[in-house]
Structure formats: C-alpha cells, structure tokens
Amino acid sequence: MNGKDKIKVLYIDDEQNNLISFKAAFRFDYNIFVAINTTEAINHLKANPDISVILSDQKMPDKTGVEFFEEIRKEFPNPIRILITGYADIESVINAINRGHVYRYIKKPWSEDDIRSSIDQGYKFYVTTAMLAVKNEELQKAYNELDKFAYSATHDMRGPILSVLGIIDLAKHTDNLADVKEMMGMMENAMLKLDNYIQNLHDYYSIRRGEVEIADINFDDIVKDLSDIYEVTSKMNNVKFVKNVQQAETFRSDEVSIKIILNNLLSNAFKYQVKNNENKFVELDVNVAKGIANIVVKDNGIGIPENSINQIFNMFYRGNSEEVGSGFGLYNVKDALGKLNGKIDVVSSAEGTTFSIAIPNK
Amino acid sequence: MSQEKLNFIVVDDSKLDCFIAEKIIQNTGRCASVSTFQQANDALIYLRTMASNDIPTIIFVDIQMPVMNGFEFVESFETLPAERRSNFYIYMLSSSINENDIARVKGYSSVKQFLNKPLTSSTINHVLEQF
Missing domain, CATH: 3.40.50.2300 (Response regulator)
Incomplete structure (x- = not known):
C-alpha cells in the first residue's frame, strides 16, 4: 500500500x-x-x-x-x-x-492492538456510511428521473395515440375518400413519431444500464454507416453532407455510445435546416490524434435561440415548436459522453450550429 | 335555444391535433371562424392585436407545449386588459393524466374547464351546449 x-x-x-x-x-x-x-x-x-x-x-x-x-x-x-x-x-x-x-x-x-482494531473497524464503518450516502443520492436521482419520465411518457407516448384516435373519430364521419386518404397520411406520421420516441427510449436505457464495451474503433467504418443512413435524407431535402475522417492511430472506446452520439447530432443537424436555403449543408469532421477523438458536427441550419442553449441537454427539453423532437436526443448524447469521459461544446447563431466533442482513448 | 355562431381559437404544438380540432369545429355547424396556432406566443400576439370581438370566442389550449406551455399562455392572457379579455372562454386540453395538472387548471379564473384529449365531436358538442 x-x-x-x-x-x-x-x-x-x-x-x-x-x-x-x-x-x-x-x-x-x-x-x-x-x-x-x-x-x-x-x-x-x-x-x-x-x-x-x-x-x-x-x-x-x-x-x-x-x-x-x-x-x-x-x-x-x-x-x-x-x-x-x-x-x-x-x-x-x-x-x-x-x-x-x-x-x-x-x-x-x-495498546497498539486496541488502536489498530479501533481504526480498522472505524474505517469500515466510515466506508459503509459514505457508500450509503452515495447510493442514496443515486437513488434519489433515479427517482427524480422516473417521476419526470412518467410525466413525459404519458404525454409523448399517449400524444400520438390520442391524435390517431381523434382522426379515426373524424374519418368515421367523412365520406370523401381523398380526405380519408389524407388522414391516413397523418396517422402514419403520428405513428412514425411514436416509433421514433420508443427508439430513443431504447437508446436511453442502453446508455443507462448497458455496460461500456471497449473495443477498437474505426471511424471510417462508423462514418460509412452513418452516410448510408443519411443518404436518403440528404438527397430528399437537398442537404449537402460533407464528411472528413482522419485517423492514423488506434482508438479504443465504446462503439454503441459513439454511434448514439453521432446519430443524434446528425439527425438534429439534418432536421433543423432553413427550408428555403439553396446551400444547405451538414459537416462531420473526425480527427483522432494523441489519444483524443475530436469530432465536429456543423450545420448552417436555423440555430438554437440564445435563451435556450443552456437547457438543450436537459431531459425532455424541446427548444423548438416543430413537433418532431422527443426531448431525448441531446440528453442521450450528454449521458453517453459522460460514460466515455468526453466533453461537448456548442456554438450557435442564426447562421447555424456547431457541436464540438472530445473523447479520450480508453 | 339560440344557435349563435361562435369564433374558435386552437393552440396546440401538434399540427395534427390542430387539424383534428379544426375539422371537428367546422363539423359542428356553429363555427363563424376558426384560427389555429402551433405556438402559444403567436396566439397571444393575435389576441392582443385582433379587432374587438362581439361574438363569444372559445379557446382550446393544449397544456404541454414546448417554449410556452398552456399554463404560461393562460397567465399571459390574464395580464391583458379586462376589456380585451371579455367574451373569451378558455378550455385547457391535455393528454396527461397528471392530477397536479388537472388541479392546477382549477386555479385559473379565466379557464372554464379541463378537457381530455382527443377532442371529439361529442366532447365539443357538450361544450357548445353552454353557449
């Protein structure tokens, strides 16, 4: 010792x-x-x-x-x-x-033995008490999150279901087939939204409860996977997707967490674009050097209002009135980064948003 | 019983729920006008600047909305001058089964009633019986 x-x-x-x-x-x-x-x-x-x-x-x-x-x-x-x-x-x-x-x-x-045994037993008691305090704090945090979750789940999960029930009620009283078809499209959107929410929820629990699995990370492969996922969105919405990977050294980390982080940031970058902009772009830069992976996700989208930038990483916070957000995405990003001992910074203006991430090699 | 025509305002961040409400309101046959807002703040600006309303206006407002929620909307509404607020009837809607929310609604004098989502033709007909 x-x-x-x-x-x-x-x-x-x-x-x-x-x-x-x-x-x-x-x-x-x-x-x-x-x-x-x-x-x-x-x-x-x-x-x-x-x-x-x-x-x-x-x-x-x-x-x-x-x-x-x-x-x-x-x-x-x-x-x-x-x-x-x-x-x-x-x-x-x-x-x-x-x-x-x-x-x-x-x-x-x-006697020396008296002192020694008193210190050793006292120390055991000290450790147990300290651990109890830590566990209590964790438990309190878990309870708070559960409360928040129960509240939000009723809204975010029931919301789309109730919307669909509303449309069904409406459709029953509609004879025009074209109108009914339009309603079907709306129901589809509501269900996609619910599905997206449940997928985010799944991510949330994989970060929370899942063990970190450290393995060699090849950013070229990860970025290739992400390009495949976003290729359609990029083409459909006319958003240029620029990717740049520089990795000359071995990097070890948890692949699932890294994918969750990048996926959420990219999905936001593609989602919050200025609709009429001719030169929409999303840029992903990965640079691994000296045991640190520096990742930058940049867009020229609508930006984050100054008064909400401090809250974007909070659970269930939604800074935008568009009905696409689940309020889970950036919370999951921050949670996953916490597991990897990483850091995140955000700079945003009306010209767009830039997230900068640093993840240390494990 | 008089079947007076009414104005309607719908405030809900969900585009879909705005659409549903609009259709159901139009189907009642009592609708003189209906305006929908996905942002509570836009609805407030509308209320501040609209010409005086001589026929009753029913406002349906969702509780859970980002940026400005239903409660904040009602609180801002209650700060408007009394003559601006007359002839408005607010109904709060929510998908939550949260007792606190339901109890909180009762605390606002300008809110007539709490309604569960979804807004259906039977719910709205029930509301309209009072006008």
Whole structure:
C-alpha cells in the first residue's frame, strides 16, 4: 500500500511525547496527521477532507476531547471519532457517546492492538456510511428521473395515440375518400413519431444500464454507416453532407455510445435546416490524434435561440415548436459522453450550429 | 335555444391535433371562424392585436407545449386588459393524466374547464351546449 491508499488518521493530544510515539507506532500502517491542539486539528481537517478516523485525547488544556468532537461534528460529520482517556468515569463515557457521538472509547495506557482494531473497524464503518450516502443520492436521482419520465411518457407516448384516435373519430364521419386518404397520411406520421420516441427510449436505457464495451474503433467504418443512413435524407431535402475522417492511430472506446452520439447530432443537424436555403449543408469532421477523438458536427441550419442553449441537454427539453423532437436526443448524447469521459461544446447563431466533442482513448 | 355562431381559437404544438380540432369545429355547424396556432406566443400576439370581438370566442389550449406551455399562455392572457379579455372562454386540453395538472387548471379564473384529449365531436358538442 502506498501513502495515497493508506487510511488517513488524525490524532490530537496536548502532549508532544504522545504524538511522537503514536506516529512512530502507526506510520507504516496509516497516513498519520498529528495535532497538539484543536486549532491545528481543524486545519488538518480542512486541508484533508478525506481524513476518515479521528482519535482525540480527552483531557486537554483548551477544551476536552468530547467538546472538540461536539464542535466539529457539524462541519465534518463523516470522520469516525474515537476518544482516548485515562480517567474513565461513567459520566464522561456517557457524555462522550451522547454529545460527541464517539464510535469507540479507548482507555489509557492504550495498546497498539486496541488502536489498530479501533481504526480498522472505524474505517469500515466510515466506508459503509459514505457508500450509503452515495447510493442514496443515486437513488434519489433515479427517482427524480422516473417521476419526470412518467410525466413525459404519458404525454409523448399517449400524444400520438390520442391524435390517431381523434382522426379515426373524424374519418368515421367523412365520406370523401381523398380526405380519408389524407388522414391516413397523418396517422402514419403520428405513428412514425411514436416509433421514433420508443427508439430513443431504447437508446436511453442502453446508455443507462448497458455496460461500456471497449473495443477498437474505426471511424471510417462508423462514418460509412452513418452516410448510408443519411443518404436518403440528404438527397430528399437537398442537404449537402460533407464528411472528413482522419485517423492514423488506434482508438479504443465504446462503439454503441459513439454511434448514439453521432446519430443524434446528425439527425438534429439534418432536421433543423432553413427550408428555403439553396446551400444547405451538414459537416462531420473526425480527427483522432494523441489519444483524443475530436469530432465536429456543423450545420448552417436555423440555430438554437440564445435563451435556450443552456437547457438543450436537459431531459425532455424541446427548444423548438416543430413537433418532431422527443426531448431525448441531446440528453442521450450528454449521458453517453459522460460514460466515455468526453466533453461537448456548442456554438450557435442564426447562421447555424456547431457541436464540438472530445473523447479520450480508453 | 339560440344557435349563435361562435369564433374558435386552437393552440396546440401538434399540427395534427390542430387539424383534428379544426375539422371537428367546422363539423359542428356553429363555427363563424376558426384560427389555429402551433405556438402559444403567436396566439397571444393575435389576441392582443385582433379587432374587438362581439361574438363569444372559445379557446382550446393544449397544456404541454414546448417554449410556452398552456399554463404560461393562460397567465399571459390574464395580464391583458379586462376589456380585451371579455367574451373569451378558455378550455385547457391535455393528454396527461397528471392530477397536479388537472388541479392546477382549477386555479385559473379565466379557464372554464379541463378537457381530455382527443377532442371529439361529442366532447365539443357538450361544450357548445353552454353557449
């Protein structure tokens, strides 16, 4: 174990000799911080927030160990507190437990084994509590997302279904065949929208719950796949698709995540074009160098309004009134990038939008 | 019972739902005019600038819309001068089964009622009985 992995222990005692002998006895097993008074102890705690076990002498001139523990409990609630004392009367034991919330009580003169087992067990308790806090936070986040999801799902999944039911009601009272055919086209669009939403939902769960599978990434192949997907859209809407890949080195990452990221950005770039523009284009640049894949997706489309640019990565946020968005796309992009330790920047104006991504090699 | 003709305004981000509402309204035989808006803000501009309306106008507004939602639309509507607001009757529509949304609708004095989507001929006939 090197110094970084050792358990960080703080020991407070007003007698210099005790500090020296404590450090001498345990410095190989733990990363020891010593303090001759409580002021010094608090400085150590501030500078080293990862100190996990604190041992304090009870009888000190400026304040007792119990008073010290009581005082720091608010600002530093996580470290495990152990009290060492030579005068073990029942009153001070009760105080220690009730006021200082100490984990252990060690009698002087202490034995090395006593200290060692107290620190080790205290540390286990510390780790468990810390992990519980992290898990609780994760759980809270999951609950919040679930609430949001339930709310949005009723709208985004029921929406197209209710529209179709509405048209069916209408079609029943329509005799003109041409009108009914027009309605059929509308129903088709509503169902395509629902299908798109469900596919996005599937992406969302593959990022969320799926394991990252690190493998060699060949960007030429990925871009080739994407060209095939967007070829039709590009031709139909008269949008020029410019691709540029430069990869001279091996790059390892998760292919599914990268595809989700590129697919969402490209689909947005093609979707939010200026309809009457003669020179519509979407540009995809991939440049892998020095262990980083720099990807740029650029378009000369309608741009993102300044007041919504901070919200575009939020789940279910839709910055545009066109009814095509699911509010999932960019959220999925950000989530996937998070898994790959990547970064994303966006610059947008009325002349178009540019997303720049950097993904490190794994 | 008088069968007065009415004006209608539909505010819904879904083009399809606007179309459905428009057709159903036209089929009632009570329609003097119908205007549809996919953006709540455009509807507000229309309300601010339209000539005074001497016949009742029914507004159907969807709750869940991007940029400006139905609640925000109603709040902005309620800031218009009283004489501008008279003769308007707002109905809020939603596909959500969210109790909070339904309860929230009751808090707006200018909103007549909450309606479930889709808007059907029977729902709208029920609404029109009151006019």
